[in-house]
Amino acid sequence: MINSREASAALADIDDIVQRVKQSQLYELASLAAVWWGVLVFAANLVTWLWPIYAVYAWPAVDVFGVGGLVALRVLNPPHRGASFDIRLLLVFVLFFAFGYLCTDVIGHFGPRQLGTFWPIYFMLFYSMAGLWFGYAFVAIGLGISALTLIGFFFIGEAFPLWMAFVNGGGLILGGLWMRRI
Amino acid sequence: MAELDDVIHQPLRLKIMAALNALPVAAGLEFSRLKKLTGATDGNLGAHIETLAKAGYVTVEKAFVGKKPQTTVTATATGRGAFARHVATLQEIIAGKQG
Numbered sequence: 545m546i547n548s549r550e551a552s553a554a555l556a557d558i559d560d561i562v563q564r565v566k567q568s569q570l571y572e573l574a575s576l577a578a579v580w581w582g583v584l585v586f587a588a589n590l591v592t593w594l595w596p597i598y599a600v601y602a603w604p605a606v607d608v609f610g611v612g613g614l615v616a617l618r619v620l621n622p623p624h625r626g627a628s629f630d631i632r633l634l635l636v637f638v639l640f641f642a643f644g645y646l647c648t649d650v651i652g653h654f655g656p657r658q659l660g661t662f663w664p665i666y667f668m669l670f671y672s673m674a675g676l677w678f679g680y681a682f683v684a685i686g687l688g689i690s691a692l693t694l695i696g697f698f699f700i701g702e703a704f705p706l707w708m709a710f711v712n713g714g715g716l717i718l719g720g721l722w723m724r725r726i
Numbered sequence: 727m728a729e730l731d732d733v734i735h736q737p738l739r740l741k742i743m744a745a746l747n748a749l750p751v752a753a754g755l756e757f758s759r760l761k762k763l764t765g766a767t768d769g770n771l772g773a774h775i776e777t778l779a780k781a782g783y784v785t786v787e788k789a790f791v792g793k794k795p796q797t798t799v800t801a802t803a804t805g806r807g808a809f810a811r812h813v814a815t816l817q818e819i820i821a822g823k824q825g
Contacts (some may be wrong), residue, residue, distance in 0.1 A: 546730065551819035557737065558744040558813065564763050565748040565755075 552599030567679055571723040573621055574682070585664075586713025592660070593705035599656065609662045611637050640670070657704055660699040664712045665690050681726055685719035731812045738766055738774045743809045745786065746801035754787070754800030775799055782807055789796045 546554075584606045592599040611634075619629055642668055650656040654662060668686040675682025689712055696707040734743050741764045745755060755763070778784040783805030787798045801809070808815050 548820045548822065551816040554735075554737075554740060555813070555816050555820070557740060561741045561763060562748040565745050568759065568763065569749075633816065716787040 558690065568726075569726055570678055571681060574678075575720040575723040577617055578685070578716045578723065579616075581610050582713050582718075582720060584610050584613075584713075585710050585716060589660075589705045589709035589713055590667055592656070592711065593703070596656070596705075605714030646690045654696060657697065660704060661693055664708065668693075673708055681723050682721070684714065685722075689715040689719075730815050731808050733777065733783065734808060734812045736774065736777075739762060739778055740812075741766075742749065742771075742774060742799070743783065743801065743805060743812075746799065747806055751803075751806070752800065754785075754798040757797040757799065778805065781805075781814045783809075785817060786788075797799060 588599070588602040588606045591602040614637075615633065617628070618633060622629075637708055644663065647666075648662055652673045653656075670684050672686030672690070675684075677687060692711040692715065693708065696704055696711060702723045736742055739754075742760065745760060745763050748754065757771070760766075761768065761774075764771065766774070775784060775786060776795060779786050784801050785802055787800070788797050789798070
């Protein structure tokens, strides 16, 4: 029989491994979501770069397919058996987009370049903040993409949408694949 | 008075069972994922999984994903029960009922 100190150590080992499993599962789901958004954002930036007049259709489509993909991921991977879909997930996105449009279309009147900078940084702000609770990978991806977006905004000329295709779209895809390896 | 489970009590086997028990029922972990989570070597992990499988605490499924072999380890109902009892015993020891 073991003493209480050894028993405490064994329970601490169990807690540690349970946390690591939960982190690993979260990263796996977040990885799929990041790759999904990355592909959509990459495509929409390419459309904006090659056929700017279609950008007005491409970005709302990204929002709809992006959120739809996240909802599908959540429904297919419930947090526990029998869990119903939490409507708060949709409300988070409604509030997120409502505040974004309030800033870009009502309070300010952003041009294409400002819009192409605002939305990734705004998105990555939440990504980074979530990372303070859910894991350093979110913070690293969020800050990295935000910094590269700002570099593009200040220093890249006409090719800004192409830059953003690789920085935002490519960054999310690579970040998502990196999460799977942590 | 409950006894500690000798099969589960070994540190690496405890980690394996804790990891598998944290998953939903019937869900398993790939060998490579388990290796990363526990920090064990291939040989060591394989040997301890075999011990758990012989005790009926886990099942091991081998399949091919494309051309790559993939081994998935899943806790059985017996294993989950044994793990729960083992944890309860550890808690009893800490509470001073044993040891």
